[in-house]
Amino acid sequence: EAGVTQFPSHSVIEKGQTVTLRCDPISGHDNLYWYRRVMGKEIKFLLHFVKESKQDESGMPNNRFLAERTGGTYSTLKVQPAELEDSGVYFCASSHLGGTAETQYFGPGTRLLVL
């Protein structure tokens, strides 16, 4: 069974540009999460989808970040325009039922560097 995949693995862009990150969850997992780790800080929650609906987006830093999950399959996270402080590793995770008894399965992350 394929795990959570993320694309691209690395992205280097200039300040002001737009970047779109993609996450493909494990097949059949209705719950999809985005997290971010900036340098020197802990991994922080961004948002949670249940199928195509945003269940919790309390961790989204500002309106330059837009997450979508059309059709309830893969998800994209767009940063527009990117700022220097957006640099970090963006992780995607998925789970089947979303309950607290269930682990979240993480992808390898996308390493974003904004210059």
Add this chain to the structure above:
Amino acid sequence: KQEVTQIPAALSVPEGENLVLNCSFTDSAIYNLQWFRQDPGKGLTSLLLIQSSQREQTSGRLNASLDKSSGRSTLYIAASQPGDSATYLCAVYTNSGYALNFGKGTSLLVTP
């Protein structure tokens, strides 16, 4: 606001030693606690998940304990091996139930 702290930030031990990684959290109203492992350039791999009603979980050479009242968890690794070298992350579920709150991790190096 839940804050998760991991001590030590880094640890280097010779192969064969038993070791303990510590995790503390400020809000004891958690649903569960997970320990993850992250290898360089890779994603997070779940090692153990402890429900709030449980005291410990074991998997092979790993044993994780949970003391909700004191806001602490420990990950015990027995007979450490060089392959155990990685960053170990502790995470708790917030009372919203779905967002994980992570510590910064403990970077472990096991030398041959």
